[in-house]
Amino acid sequence: MNQNIKFLIVAGEASGDRHAAFLVSELKKCHSRAEFYGIGGNEMTKQGVALFFHIKDMAFLGLFEIIRHLPFIHRVFQQIKTWLEKEKPTAVILVDYPGFNLKLARVAHEMHIPVIYYICPQIWAWGQKRVEKIRRNVDLPLVIFQFEKEYYKQFQIDVKFVGHPLLDQTQIRMSDKTFREKYGLALDKPIVALLPGSRLNEVKKLLPIMIDTARKMKNHLDLQWVVGKSPAISKEVYRNLTKNVGFIKILDDGTYPLMKYAKLALVASGTATLETGYLETPMIVLYKISPLTYFIGRFMVKIERIALVNIVMGKTVVPELIQKQASPENVRKEMEKYLTDQNYYMTVRKELKNIPKVLGIPGTAERAAREIINYLKFKL
Numbered sequence: 001m002n003q004n005i006k007f008l009i010v011a012g013e014a015s016g017d018r019h020a021a022f023l024v025s026e027l028k029k030c031h032s033r034a035e036f037y038g039i040g041g042n043e044m045t046k047q048g049v050a051l052f053f054h055i056k057d058m059a060f061l062g063l064f065e066i067i068r069h070l071p072f073i074h075r076v077f078q079q080i081k082t083w084l085e086k087e088k089p090t091a092v093i094l095v096d097y098p099g100f101n102l103k104l105a106r107v108a109h110e111m112h113i114p115v116i117y118y119i120c121p122q123i124w125a126w127g128q129k130r131v132e133k134i135r136r137n138v139d140l141p142l143v144i145f146q147f148e149k150e151y152y153k154q155f156q157i158d159v160k161f162v163g164h165p166l167l168d169q170t171q172i173r174m175s176d177k178t179f180r181e182k183y184g185l186a187l188d189k190p191i192v193a194l195l196p197g198s199r200l201n202e203v204k205k206l207l208p209i210m211i212d213t214a215r216k217m218k219n220h221l222d223l224q225w226v227v228g229k230s231p232a233i234s235k236e237v238y239r240n241l242t243k244n245v246g247f248i249k250i251l252d253d254g255t256y257p258l259m260k261y262a263k264l265a266l267v268a269s270g271t272a273t274l275e276t277g278y279l280e281t282p283m284i285v286l287y288k289i290s291p292l293t294y295f296i297g298r299f300m301v302k303i304e305r306i307a308l309v310n311i312v313m314g315k316t317v318v319p320e321l322i323q324k325q326a327s328p329e330n331v332r333k334e335m336e337k338y339l340t341d342q343n344y345y346m347t348v349r350k351e352l353k354n355i356p357k358v359l360g361i362p363g364t365a366e367r368a369a370r371e372i373i374n375y376l377k378f379k380l
Contacts, residue, residue: 006090007035007090007093009036009092010093010100011038011041012055014231014232015270015272016097017044017231018165018169020038020040020043021044022169023365023368024044024048026368030369037083038051041054055232056200057072058100084113090114092108093372094116094138096119109136114139114375115138117140123152131157143159143160144161144364145312161360164359165364167361179261180261182254189223191262192262193228194226197268197272198233199230203233205289206268209286210266214245215328216329224249229252229255235250259276259279263338263339264284264335264345265281266284266286266331267285268287269285269308277309277318280353284334285321286331287306287323288326317351
């Protein structure tokens with residue numbers, strides 16, 4: 001392969017930042033002098049990716065928030081397009097974030113730059129409108145669920161299944177005792193993990209509901225309430241939301257041990273539900289956006305369930321509280337069910353133990369890197 005290897009890699013959210021960072025690490029093992037530029041977060045920066053924009057500026061949720069930020073999104077897109085025209089990188093690697101990345105795939109394809117899509121858009125959830133865009137503009141689609149390979153095949157799109165990246169990212173090396181001692185948590189009290197998402201407006205909508213739930217659970221004096229902070233959001237946001245609630249602790253890091261060692265978790269719908277489920281912690285999933293955005297979305301989404309953990313299991317394993325259902329009183333009721341019905345709690349845990357069977361085997365980033373290098377050798 002040409003020695004002057006240069007990649008544009010784009011991730012727009014915290015989970016994508018982590019996945020991209022692991023992939024960059026593996027690609028460097030294959031070609032140590034490769035250069036990486038793009039959009040991402042702290043994890044990609046640690047791997048030496050030169051960022052044009054940080055994910056904290058890119059993580060929008062909901063139709064109206066996207067519309068409000070359209071001028072900024074357009075400016076980002078134009079800057080990346082100009083860079084592509086000037087630099088003509090070896091390849092563009094897109095990581096999830098389909099609203100932005102599929103448009104970028106078209107631009108790169110028109111410039112005859114190879115387009116690799118790691119964590120391909122979930123067309124099984126969003127319908128088939130994106131199929132033709134992927135077929136036309138993506139040279140190497142990499143998928144993370146086994147069933148996606150068969151799904152894409154019906155559209156004559158040859159994808160590569162590489163497994164799910166969380167298998168490599170959720171390796172917990174500290175014990176429950178060590179985790180509690182490190183973060184100043186009581187050894188003898190159950191933990192409730194509060195995971196309100198990685199986007200600013202998600203946290204502002206869901207963390208107050210979680211806090212009000214905690215207030216309603218005053219009879220459970222033994223519970224410890226711990227917020228898992230997103231690296232893409234300032235700690236000040238969490239402090240402001242919890243300033244009148246002294247019993248809630250905020251963790252700057254250690255989110256995976258928090259997921260694993262919590263008795264149960266309140267989780268924003270998204271990748272975190274699958275991560276929490278993989279670590280076998282029963283949870284309640286919350287989802288809340290503007291009513292109009294939700295109304296429009298229901299016509300676009302083609303699946304019954306909203307939580308990724310339930311989607312991959314093919315059934316409702318953990319409760320989903322959506323829109324108006326996501327109220328402190330309803331969350332409290334679901335929590336009481338977990339805390340008072342041991343059979344129910346253990347049944348959910350038993351179901352969650354099946355998640356690894358659906359996700360494949362560890363080594364996802366390594367397999368993805370191998371597929372990319374092999375493809376580019378063939379192309380170049």
